[in-house]
Amino acid sequence: MKCALLLTGLFLAACSNPTPSENTETVQEHTKIAKIKLYALECGYVNMLDLGLFASNGAFDGRTNNAISSCYLIRHPNGDLLWDTGLPDALHAAKDGITNGPFHLSVPNTLSGQLESLGVSAQDIEYLSLSHTHFDHAGNAGQYAASTFIVHESELAHMFRDEARADAQQFPAYSALEKSEKITFTDNHDVFGDGTVEILSMPGHTPGHTVLKLELANAGTILLTGDLYHLYESRTLRTVPVFNTDEPETLRSMDAFEALAKETNARVIIQHSVKDFEALPKAPRYLD
Ligand SMILES: [Zn+2]
Ligand SMILES: [Zn+2]
Incomplete structure (x- = not known):
């Protein structure tokens, strides 16, 4: 029998008695997932001199931590x-x-x-998105103002509120994005419309904090955490930084993230983890 939904590959079980040719067709459809490449870029190091700030319950008091700031070209x-x-x-x-x-x-x-080494200039990049607008994620954002800026509506309001504009250290790094072409969203955003690159709302660290979900043809599902977690221990202990904008909302985002990670059997990359970064291929090599 023929079944229109077969082509999605999602409802195969609903279609009874598939012929061998239909099975072949399904396999071919699966292989048609767009080939995307994930390049991990080293975007500085952050030595956290007071790790206690990263756990409101005091779990990290008296400790320090060496972290990386990682960026990604997809x-x-x-x-x-x-x-x-x-x-x-x-x-x-x-x-x-x-x-x-x-x-x-x-x-x-x-x-x-690093982008130059890959033969990519700022003008070549169609889309820019930030997990959130803290200084260690938005530090060069203004250089990519020619790209279409994909931003959660709540983060957009947060980054251009009066208090943010008054921050002479952070605001100039991204102020140019005010004039960028924008795509805004409130829940999730499917960047290329094919499910391979999705920006997911996971608020609490900031009002419009997001994580990135990738579907790679060979490596499978990848989740880039933004600052939902800073350390492996943040994930196991569910610690919330003292400076998060909303602790209960952060915990709800952690619940949603963990359910998704389990459901998709995802490889989770904690963006500030040196270990997770070192485990990725180094540009010009990439994960696909
Ligand atoms: Zn942050
Ligand atoms: Zn950060």
Whole structure:
């Protein structure tokens, strides 16, 4: 029998007595998933001098932690998406880095330099999206203002509120995005319309915090956490940073994330984890 839904590959069980030719057709449809490439880019290092700030229940008090700021270039046949922009490239000039409050920050390799090595200029990148607009994710965002900015409506309001505009350290890094072409959303956004690259609303760290879900042809489902978690322990202990905008909302996002990770058998990449970053192929190599 023929079944229109067979082509989606999702409702095979609903179609009884498939002939061998129909089985072949289904397999071919599965292989038609768009081939996307995930490039992991090193976008600076953050030494957390007071890890206690990252657990409201005191679980991390008295500790420090070395973290990475990672950025990702996703190359889809229909365009490129830059996910997060890390610490400002300008910090590269400070060879030993700088100490800023509870953080020591350094940028041994610039984002622009790494993209250049891949033969990609800012003008080539169709889409920019940020997990959220903290300084270690939006540090170079203004350099990609020519890209279409995909942003959660709540994050857009948050990043351009009066208090944010008054922040002379952070605001200039992304202020140019105010004039960017934008795609806004409130729940989830399917970037290329084929389910391979989806931005998912997981608020609480900031009002419009998001994570990225990728469907890679060989590597399967990948989830990039943004700052839903900073450490492996944040995930196992469900710790919430003291500076999150909404703790109960963060915990609900963690629940949603874990259900999704289980359902899709995803590889979870904690974006600030040096270990998770080191486990990825280094550009120009990529995960596909
Ligand atoms: Zn953050
Ligand atoms: Zn962060």
